[in-house]
Amino acid sequence: MRNPHRTQKIAFFLLFMATLLIVVPVGLIVVIIIQKGLPAINWQFLTDIPRQGMRAGGIFPAILGTIYLVTGAIIFALPIGLFAAIYLSEYSKDNILNRLIRLAIVNLAGVPSVVYGLFGLAIFVIFFKFGASILSGSLTLGIMILPIIITSSREALESVPQSFREVSLSLGASKWQTIRHIVLPNAIPGILTGTILGLGRAAGETAPILFTVAAFYLPQLPKSIFDQAMALPYHLYVISTQVPNVDEKIRYGTAFVLLALVLFMNLVAIIIRYKFRKKKKW
Amino acid sequence: MVKFNIKDLNVWFGAAHVLKGVEMDILAHEILSVIGPSNSGKTTFIRTLNRMNDLNSNFRMEGIVGLDKEDVKAIDVEALRRRVGMVFALPLPLPLSIFENVAYGIRMYGENDKKKIAVKVEEALKQGYLWEEVKDRLSESAFKLSGGQQQRLCIARTLAVEPEVILFDEPCSGLDPISTAKVEDAMVELKEKYTIVLVTNNVKQAARVGDRTAFFLSGELIELDNTDRLFTAPHDKRTDGYIRGKFG
Amino acid sequence: MTGSMRKIKEFIVEKLILICGAASIFFVVLIFLFLLKEGLALFNIESPLKFLFGKSWYPISEPPKLGIFPLILGSLMVTAGAAIISIPIGVGCAIYIAEIAPAKTKEVLKAGIELLAAIPSVVLGFIGMVTLVPLVKTVFHLPTGLTALSGSIMLAFMAMPTIVSIAEDALYSVPKTYKEGALALGATHWQTIWRVMLPAASSGILAAVMLGIGRVIGETMAVMMITGNAAVIPQSILVPVRTLTATIAAEMGEAVVGSEHYFALFAIGIVLFIISFAINATADLFLHKRQ
Numbered sequence: 012m013r014n015p016h017r018t019q020k021i022a023f024f025l026l027f028m029a030t031l032l033i034v035v036p037v038g039l040i041v042v043i044i045i046q047k048g049l050p051a052i053n054w055q056f057l058t059d060i061p062r063q064g065m066r067a068g069g070i071f072p073a074i075l076g077t078i079y080l081v082t083g084a085i086i087f088a089l090p091i092g093l094f095a096a097i098y099l100s101e102y103s104k105d106n107i108l109n110r111l112i113r114l115a116i117v118n119l120a121g122v123p124s125v126v127y128g129l130f131g132l133a134i135f136v137i138f139f140k141f142g143a144s145i146l147s148g149s150l151t152l153g154i155m156i157l158p159i160i161i162t163s164s165r166e167a168l169e170s171v172p173q174s175f176r177e178v179s180l181s182l183g184a185s186k187w188q189t190i191r192h193i194v195l196p197n198a199i200p201g202i203l204t205g206t207i208l209g210l211g212r213a214a215g216e217t218a219p220i221l222f223t224v225a226a227f228y229l230p231q232l233p234k235s236i237f238d239q240a241m242a243l244p245y246h247l248y249v250i251s252t253q254v255p256n257v258d259e260k261i262r263y264g265t266a267f268v269l270l271a272l273v274l275f276m277n278l279v280a281i282i283i284r285y286k287f288r289k290k291k292k293w
Numbered sequence: 294m295v296k297f298n299i300k301d302l303n304v305w306f307g308a309a310h311v312l313k314g315v316e317m318d319i320l321a322h323e324i325l326s327v328i329g330p331s332n333s334g335k336t337t338f339i340r341t342l343n344r345m346n347d348l349n350s351n352f353r354m355e356g357i358v359g360l361d362k363e364d365v366k367a368i369d370v371e372a373l374r375r376r377v378g379m380v381f382a383l384p385l386p387l388p389l390s391i392f393e394n395v396a397y398g399i400r401m402y403g404e405n406d407k408k409k410i411a412v413k414v415e416e417a418l419k420q421g422y423l424w425e426e427v428k429d430r431l432s433e434s435a436f437k438l439s440g441g442q443q444q445r446l447c448i449a450r451t452l453a454v455e456p457e458v459i460l461f462d463e464p465c466s467g468l469d470p471i472s473t474a475k476v477e478d479a480m481v482e483l484k485e486k487y488t489i490v491l492v493t494n495n496v497k498q499a500a501r502v503g504d505r506t507a508f509f510l511s512g513e514l515i516e517l518d519n520t521d522r523l524f525t526a527p528h529d530k531r532t533d534g535y536i537r538g539k540f541g
Numbered sequence: 542m543t544g545s546m547r548k549i550k551e552f553i554v555e556k557l558i559l560i561c562g563a564a565s566i567f568f569v570v571l572i573f574l575f576l577l578k579e580g581l582a583l584f585n586i587e588s589p590l591k592f593l594f595g596k597s598w599y600p601i602s603e604p605p606k607l608g609i610f611p612l613i614l615g616s617l618m619v620t621a622g623a624a625i626i627s628i629p630i631g632v633g634c635a636i637y638i639a640e641i642a643p644a645k646t647k648e649v650l651k652a653g654i655e656l657l658a659a660i661p662s663v664v665l666g667f668i669g670m671v672t673l674v675p676l677v678k679t680v681f682h683l684p685t686g687l688t689a690l691s692g693s694i695m696l697a698f699m700a701m702p703t704i705v706s707i708a709e710d711a712l713y714s715v716p717k718t719y720k721e722g723a724l725a726l727g728a729t730h731w732q733t734i735w736r737v738m739l740p741a742a743s744s745g746i747l748a749a750v751m752l753g754i755g756r757v758i759g760e761t762m763a764v765m766m767i768t769g770n771a772a773v774i775p776q777s778i779l780v781p782v783r784t785l786t787a788t789i790a791a792e793m794g795e796a797v798v799g800s801e802h803y804f805a806l807f808a809i810g811i812v813l814f815i816i817s818f819a820i821n822a823t824a825d826l827f828l829h830k831r832q
Contacts, residue, residue: 019731023641029633030642033701034653040660040668091561098562102555104350108563114822115565121752121821122572122814123759124662125786129793129810133575137798154568161565178385178447181345182398182454183375187551192401197388215661218761218786222793244663244762251667252766266664277659403544 044267051264061228065250066257070265072232076145076240077214077272079233080224083149084156084213089206092160096202099161100168101190120158125218127155132222146236148224155219156209163205167198200287204280211276215269217244227253243269296321296458296488297342302356304337304512306349311337313512315356324480324489326503326520328496330535333509335492339460342490343377344370360458375402378451382463384443386435387450391427394435394446398454413453421449422479441472448479459483461491465498477502496536500524508532576814580807583607587801592808598772598783600792600802607805609812611774615689615782616758618775619768622693623700623757628750630697631704635749638705639712640734651706658702666766669695674767681779687769689782695763700753707752707828711745712738744827751824755817761786785809 059069103109131151141147171194179189225245233240247265250257297319304312312334319325327335337346344365346352358365365373387394395414404410418424423445435446444464451459465473480489480502493499499506500520507517516523516532527533534540587607595608638650673695678686715738723733769781770791789806796802
């Protein structure tokens with residue numbers, strides 16, 4: 012039998028290599044985007060509208076459109092997702108309904124983003140006749156991030172110790188009072204974390220907005236939720252694949268802004284989660 | 294005067310028959326000690342009095358628990374729990390300030406007047422023998438108090454909603470002897486205004502504090518009598534065995 | 542607020558909570574229904590078998606040829622390639638992070654993986670276009686680097702955070718007693734991992750792999766930008782292909798609402814929905830079986 016220690020050394024080395032194979036390229040990607048995108052970033056790039064068919068000017072409408080879409084998505088997803096999480100954490104019992112709900116959440120989380128786009132097209136754009144609009148796009152994105160909100164909110168609610176609920180109920184408070192005054196306030200950091208992660212996800216998605224809201228070039232900024240909008244992910248897609256002769260700097264610059272936005276949101280969420288864990292009062 | 298009238302009480306958690314045919318009266322303004330080994334059903338018993346067992350989805354009950362001649366199942370559960378308060382085994386402050394802990398129940402009933410709340414909070418803390426120690430730091434987190442203080446806070450919190458009955462479920466299990474003594478003194482004072490049911494694993498505490506004592510074993514009420522008589526001349530052999538420490 | 546007013550308000554709130562609780566079921570059903578509504582219309586014109594196994598996808602020809610077999614093969618090829626790359630590397634990385642990495646490095650590595658998971662797919666597609674595609678072209682002396690291989694590599698990359706984090710969870714939940722028992726008998730750390738922990742965590746790792754693959758099958762933007770969009774049966778891994786997802790994304794903009802092409806794209810959506818449903822439900826079963 013071969014020397015087991017030698018086998019271990021080889022195995023561990025290979026595993027280390029495997030890890031490097033994942034982690035190093037990530038770092039490289041971020042570095043490349045920063046290195047090549049940063050030169051494009053200046054005040055004009057961020058606040059100007061595109062000019063010359065996207066070959067010059069800025070990406071402000073895309074940034075604004077993304078902000079609108081993400082805001083709309085969370086307005087839709089947070090109340091429903093939070094209440095659904097409250098149901099799962101505080102009211103549901105271990106029965107078939109509960110398992111079906113859990114299965115449904117797992118599936119919503121796994122539906123391909125382009126299928127969400129199809130769904131959004133069929134129901135919001137066509138059936139409800141909202142047309143390609145911020146409304147359609149936000150609703151589609153909202154449904155897409157619903158599983159994220161539900162899952163993270165439910166975990167936050169479940170982490171509140173059961174003893175608090177018992178005490179509150181034993182004093183004669185009602186179930187809802189207990190949830191509203193004791194459980195929810197102490198779950199807010201976790202809920203916030205999940206919400207921001209959901210926002211980050213919504214900001215970066217392209218396929219759901221392809222048919223429901225996104226336009227490549229709009230002459231004016233959107234004035235109502237029934238207007239179309241530009242969006243960062245879609246913008247990056249188009250200038251990378253469909254517009255020839257765009258300055259490399261602008262492409263990387265757009266990628267940089269999108270990446271920075273998404274990573275910033277993830278960072279904020281992680282910081283909240285970290286500070287909350289340290290500061291927990293019980 | 295009878296406060297609780299319990300007739301043929303049977304409780305199941307799932308398939309487990311946890312309380313078997315319990316019949317007893319609890320008298321107003323008495324301290325009733327409930328003793329017995331672990332898993333004898335003592336905690337289940339007192340949790341039936343304020344319907345805290347309802348929180349368990351496997352809970353099933355037959356028989357009648359009457360509070361002032363009214364079946365507790367017929368009383369609105371929130372009103373019932375206001376009338377029958379509970380102090381738990383471990384000090385369990387809510388994640389709020391000292392003041393807000395005591396004010397919690399009052400607020401939940403809709404009292405909004407700041408002055409009234411402040412008066413009630415002070416009153417409750419005084420009855421719980423905690424006022425002097427915390428009056429200058431009411432806005433601090435309740436978790437900053439010592440274990441014994443936290444338990445007295447929990448008592449004050451229960452008193453603040455002006456109950457008629459207070460259930461103590463092994464309230465001194467986590468406390469040092471001095472804090473224990475303070476809690477026991479509080480209980481004796483409180484019986485003037487309230488009816489007290491004390492579940493305890495500490496037989497000597499039961500003897501010190503209770504007017505009457507009930508002995509539970511394996512879900513059955515074996516014996517219920519004046520404390521003096523139960524401890525000096527118990528009727529049942531098993532009571533005698535438990536009190537002497539022969540098992541438990 | 543009086544007591545009875547409060548009770549009424551609470552009753553309403555609790556009903557709302559119940560409704561929202563069922564919301565996820567409602568939306569899954571709704572999505573499936575709308576897909577069916579538009580996609581089943583195709584099967585009035587064409588048989589499902591011809592749709593699934595037809596070898597030609599020429600939606601704009603007259604009459605349109607709507608066979609998705611090339612697209613299925615495209616998706617399969619890219620997914621298989623991604624799986625071959627990502628499973629060993631992903632599981633290997635999970636083992637490293639869970640068992641071998643020192644504590645501080647562990648945190649850094651986990652952060653790195655989370656970072657990768659957060660990068661939007663269009664950004665990865667863009668980077669793939671400008672770095673990976675030219676590389677593949679040069680290395681293999683191809684007329685274009687937009688190939689299934691490029692897609693596989695990039696998608697492997699995108700699947701790895703899922704595989705790593707779920708597999709790592711699975712390893713982490715193996716009871717410590719298993720590990721300690723083996724070590725106490727004199728096994729090396731690696732032997733313990735290989736013979737005790739991996740088998741014990743196998744259903745979780747399997748779930749991790751399935752969810753990773755599920756992610757790959759559903760990926761749209763990165764494949765659109767890297768695999769070349771040739772809707773023909775691929776002869777090798779070094780040629781352009783077209784996946785099911787990319788087809789929808791690329792052609793929906795041009796399909797006339799209510800045309801056969803339009804219905805066909807929805808029919809592809811049904812196929813994708815069913816595949817992802819099957820994968821996710823099975824993976825979930827594996828994840829909860831061991832609990």
